[in-house]
Amino acid sequence: MLRILVSIKQVPDTTNIRINPETGTLIREGIPSITNPYDIIALSFACYLKNNYGGKITVITMGPPQAKSSLREAVEFGADRIILLTDRKFAGADTLATSYTLAEAIKYLQAEEGPFDLYLFGKQAIDGDTAQVGPGVAVRLQVPVITQTVKFETLDLEKRIIRVHRKSENGIEILEAKLPVLLTCDKGLAEPPFSPFPLILKAVKAEPEIFTADGPVNYQREKLGLRGSPTQVKKVYTPEVKKKGKIVDLSTTPLKKVVDEVIELLKSKGIL
Secondary structure, three states, X not given: OEEEEEEEOEEEOHHHOEEOOOOOOEEOOOOOEEEOHHHHHXXXXXXXXXXXXXXXXXXXXEOOHHHHHHHHHHHHOOOOEEEEXXXXXXXXXXXXXXXXXXXXXXXXXXXXXXXXXXXEEEOOOOOOOOOOHHHHHHHHHXXXXXXXXXXXXXEEOOOOEEEEEEEEXXXXXXXXXXXXXEEEEOOOOOOOOOOOHHHHHHHHHOOOEEEEOOEOOOOOHHHOHHHHOOOOOOOOOOOOOOOOOOOOOOOOOOHHHHHHHHHHHHHHOOOO
């Protein structure tokens, strides 16, 4: 039986993000939150594996109490156990502190009920776009990591080998890895499943287990939250809106004339 750990994150709906022009910080009041879209792919893949190979899915997230809604959504995908890491001491964490907090919780779960075979993370979170937390957790757990996984090919439970495709700068790579392994999930890996009505009802009533800085995980306080974060965002601002470019219809304007105009424009700006 496969034991799968999925890490998700609740993020602001980016289509509604606004920035306070005076403080340079995100305005979160009145902004709806959603489950990170790449984490939905990870959940969908976990559901596919559970349905086809059997297994148990544990879903974990770090965030404020409102993140319970994302965990309930995970139950609709077939999650068997949902856990929320929530504490003011976790606030302000960068990717280093976040990966520490998640990894220590995972180690606790493994000591409690045995090791996981697969660790699934979204490729990145759409609010930070760092793509660092998944690999950071893999390093702390000392397991191999395959990033930007876009296609699943085979899983041999007897040999404990998974074969997947990953996206790279040079194209698509086909890789095999022995379990356990951590995958960061990208578009194309899996589609959200149809949730049967019993799972929807179960999700409505589901309550996650709560882990805080005081327990049950034995955290080193100096590695948590803002205190444990060597990198900090000094300022967030809205980029200046640039002047709309000139559009030229080549069907009515000779190409040579357009090229001459572009060259003169570049010269006037000191580029040529």
